[in-house]
Amino acid sequence: MVATKGYAAHGxxxxxxxxxxxxxxxxxxxxxIEILFCGICHSDLHIARNEWGGTTYSCAPVMKL
Numbered sequence: 001m002v003a004t005k006g007y008a009a010h011g012x013x014x015x016x017x018x019x020x021x022x023x024x025x026x027x028x029x030x031x032x033i034e035i036l037f038c039g040i041c042h043s044d045l046h047i048a049r050n051e052w053g054g055t056t057y058s059c060a061p062v063m064k065l
Contacts (some may be wrong), residue, residue, distance in 0.1 A: 001025065008060040009048035016048065019060055 001022040008019035026032045044061035046052050 006060045008058040009055075010058050012048075012050035012055065016061075019058060021060070 001024060003020060004023050005018070005020050007016040009016055040061055047055050048059050048061050049055075
């Protein structure tokens, strides 16, 4: 497992908070890439705020490796 850190929404009206979770190790048919920079787009904010409905929390729109 790979420990991943990021920021997650825990509810539609809460600020993003630090969040850690485990990802499985890459498998033979997976593609592994190095991410140098990350941003958050307006769609991510809609999802985090549940403005379109159906968001499952904890929702992590921002991750860093």
